[in-house]
Amino acid sequence: MPSQNHLPSREEVSAWLAERVARHARLRPQDVEADRPLTDYGLDSVSVFVLCGEFEDRHRVQVEPTSVWEHPTVRTLTDLLMESVAARDTLPSGTSGGDL
Amino acid sequence: MALVACADPVDATGDTVFTYAELDTEARRVAAGLQRELAPGSRVLVRAEGAEFVRGFLGCLYAGMVAVPLPPISDNRRHRERMAAVVADTQADVVLVSAEDRQRIADRTRDTGLEAARPLALTEMELPAAEDWKDPSAGTSDIAFIQYTSGSTSRPKGVPVSHGNILGNAAHSMRMTGATRADRWGGWLPMHHDFGLVYQLLTPLVMGASTALMDASAFLRRPYSWLRLIHRCGITVSGGPNFAYDLCCRTVTDEQMAGVDLSSWSSAVNGSEPISAAVMARFAERFAPFGLRPAAMTAGYGLAEGTVCVTLSPPRVPPTVTRVDAVRLSRDEFVPVGPDAGVEARMLVGCGPAHTDEFDLRIVDPASLRVRADGEVGEIWLRGPSVVQGYWQREEESRESFDATTAEGEGGFLRTGDLGVVHEGQLYITGRIKEVLVVNGRNLYPHDIEEVARESHPALSTGVGAAFTAFSLDGAEQVVLVHEYQSTDRGETALAEAVSRIRARVAAEFAVALPGVILVRRGQVRRTSSGKIQRAGTRQAWLEGALRVLHQDLSEPLTRLLARHRTASEPGEMTRR
Numbered sequence: 001m002p003s004q005n006h007l008p009s010r011e012e013v014s015a016w017l018a019e020r021v022a023r024h025a026r027l028r029p030q031d032v033e034a035d036r037p038l039t040d041y042g043l044d045s046v047s048v049f050v051l052c053g054e055f056e057d058r059h060r061v062q063v064e065p066t067s068v069w070e071h072p073t074v075r076t077l078t079d080l081l082m083e084s085v086a087a088r089d090t091l092p093s094g095t096s097g098g099d100l
Numbered sequence: 101m102a103l104v105a106c107a108d109p110v111d112a113t114g115d116t117v118f119t120y121a122e123l124d125t126e127a128r129r130v131a132a133g134l135q136r137e138l139a140p141g142s143r144v145l146v147r148a149e150g151a152e153f154v155r156g157f158l159g160c161l162y163a164g165m166v167a168v169p170l171p172p173i174s175d176n177r178r179h180r181e182r183m184a185a186v187v188a189d190t191q192a193d194v195v196l197v198s199a200e201d202r203q204r205i206a207d208r209t210r211d212t213g214l215e216a217a218r219p220l221a222l223t224e225m226e227l228p229a230a231e232d233w234k235d236p237s238a239g240t241s242d243i244a245f246i247q248y249t250s251g252s253t254s255r256p257k258g259v260p261v262s263h264g265n266i267l268g269n270a271a272h273s274m275r276m277t278g279a280t281r282a283d284r285w286g287g288w289l290p291m292h293h294d295f296g297l298v299y300q301l302l303t304p305l306v307m308g309a310s311t312a313l314m315d316a317s318a319f320l321r322r323p324y325s326w327l328r329l330i331h332r333c334g335i336t337v338s339g340g341p342n343f344a345y346d347l348c349c350r351t352v353t354d355e356q357m358a359g360v361d362l363s364s365w366s367s368a369v370n371g372s373e374p375i376s377a378a379v380m381a382r383f384a385e386r387f388a389p390f391g392l393r394p395a396a397m398t399a400g401y402g403l404a405e406g407t408v409c410v411t412l413s414p415p416r417v418p419p420t421v422t423r424v425d426a427v428r429l430s431r432d433e434f435v436p437v438g439p440d441a442g443v444e445a446r447m448l449v450g451c452g453p454a455h456t457d458e459f460d461l462r463i464v465d466p467a468s469l470r471v472r473a474d475g476e477v478g479e480i481w482l483r484g485p486s487v488v489q490g491y492w493q494r495e496e497e498s499r500e501s502f503d504a505t506t507a508e509g510e511g512g513f514l515r516t517g518d519l520g521v522v523h524e525g526q527l528y529i530t531g532r533i534k535e536v537l538v539v540n541g542r543n544l545y546p547h548d549i550e551e552v553a554r555e556s557h558p559a560l561s562t563g564v565g566a567a568f569t570a571f572s573l574d575g576a577e578q579v580v581l582v583h584e585y586q587s588t589d590r591g592e593t594a595l596a597e598a599v600s601r602i603r604a605r606v607a608a609e610f611a612v613a614l615p616g617v618i619l620v621r622r623g624q625v626r627r628t629s630s631g632k633i634q635r636a637g638t639r640q641a642w643l644e645g646a647l648r649v650l651h652q653d654l655s656e657p658l659t660r661l662l663a664r665h666r667t668a669s670e671p672g673e674m675t676r677r
Contacts, residue, residue: 039600065320
């Protein structure tokens with residue numbers, strides 16, 4: 001479990017996302033294509049909520065599940081997640097989802 | 101104690117606790133405030149969560165007004181369209197909101213229809229004293245709230261639930277659950293859905309028990325938080341749709357369960373979408389090390405038109421699971437088979453006693469309207485005090501659905517549109533004739549999905565499609581779309597690209613996956629002579645291999661289902677009882 005304040009690299013976020021999508025679709029992470037729509041891998045609204053929750057717990061940021069549908073590939077969603085992590089430290093403390 | 105509203109399911113410091121006396125005072129004050137502004141019987145939209153929702157909702161009931169719970173305001177265009185249609189259908193001119201929701205509503209009501217309604221923020225209204233409240237002397241047949249879970253995006257159907265429906269169904273649920281006033285209810289189910297509003301909130305309140313509420317989005321983001329809430333509040337009765345149990349099995353880790361004890365949980369109800377025996381067994385096994393008792397697992401059947409709860413499997417024993425021939429079941433035949441029968445079986449979960457004091461139930465042949473015998477599949481018809489009067493201001497549809505008469509001449513039945521069978525006294529749900537698709541506890545309408553699919557790709561724009569669900573062999577409901585494809589480019593790449601575009605568009609609009617997409621030649625989607633799409637007919641043709649398929653892309657469970665059907669459809673397999 002990375003520390004909440006650790007600033008992840010783009011590669012880390014992208015690899016984590018591919019791993020989560022692969023687990024959902026029962027594929028190997030290397031078989032998840034960065035530019036393929038996540039819906040091709042069977043992601044639905046519930047799995048997207050869980051994905052957001054996991055990312056929030058790891059990186060102390062809030063991600064709106066609805067915004068995922070505007071960034072529906074591993075590559076574009078990585079961009080979105082990187083932006084929210086970058087914006088994290090400008091947020092007042094206590095606005096993000098809690099960790100366990 | 102009556103109610104705990106949990107801002108954070110895993111942390112007690114965010115809890116707001118109400119005793120019955122406090123809830124009563126709050127409801128009187130909100131009601132008195134409403135009575136200053138509106139006439140009895142007015143519809144009042146309620147858009148809030150947790151404690152604010154409960155205050156607003158109970159205030160409407162105390163005021164003799166009709167509450168209309170609304171889902172959260174979404175950025176999704178379809179959700180906004182639907183909300184606008186609901187607001188218009190109720191002709192409400194006031195929306196009760198929490199202070200937090202007020203600004204959000206001011207910013208985001210565009211296209212939701214809410215801009216026409218006057219927002220009243222509970223915390224900003226100068227509420228009168230509880231003594232100013234005037235008892236509207238509501239009777240049992242007066243409408244308490246309208247539930248909107250039926251109907252398509254553009255044409256939602258409201259289910260008006262009376263005070264009498266609530267009282268009767270709450271007592272029925274308590275009897276079926278075996279719960280007492282000492283029980284603690286609770287969970288994450290949303291209040292704009294009957295399972296949340298009636299089963300999780302109103303039933304325990306009516307019966308003098310207590311309930312603990314958390315937000316649905318907290319559960320969806322962190323499924324373990326539901327289980328931690330149960331532990332933290334000592335909850336005994338908590339339920340959810342099948343997908344919630346599946347989600348916990350798939351995502352909750354042992355670390356997240358550290359220190360969690362589920363031994364208080366005596367009734368874990370699985371209801372409101374098709375129940376998978378495999379999921380129930382997996383859940384019981386997964387969480388047994390954390391104190392979950394197998395006997396807590398409970399299977400239920402219900403619907404908003406019947407207030408909420410029709411039947412529940414008996415308390416203190418695990419539900420009965422019956423093994424039936426899967427292929428015969430797809431032809432609406434219920435044939436129990438032994439484990440050695442050598443046929444593909446489906447495990448059906450018994451939902452409890454078919455015949456209860458609250459519901460007079462018949463299984464009826466949907467074509468001939470003849471009552472069917474035990475062991476025969478047919479449409480479930482219900483009558484009794486929990487069945488609502490009809491749809492809100494839809495006379496014709498109400499007559500068709502709520503005043504059906506059997507061929508034998510018994511009248512006044514609700515046609516549920518669900519298929520079931522009575523076997524050894526228990527009700528089993530086997531399928532559905534109404535055209536709604538149930539995905540993660542949410543109702544979707546085939547017409548809506550077909551429309552979006554048609555717009556997603558030029559090769560689909562001149563053809564028609566049929567969306568339906570198929571039950572995989574483990575009982576999970578999978579959405580399938582068969583669509584006509586017209587283009588000179590029928591290469592694999594082009595076809596696969598079309599499938600991908602359909603999936604992306606449907607997901608963007610409805611946030612659901614399409615596990616099965618089948619592209620067919622023109623004229624392959626089955627239609628009546630008047631051009632009406634025959635979804636069940638198209639499904640049957642697909643399963644039997646009678647469609648001329650250009651390309652299909654199926655999830656693994658659907659691939660298995662199809663393979664099983666094709667082998668079973670070989671001649672010589674049709675042996676009748």
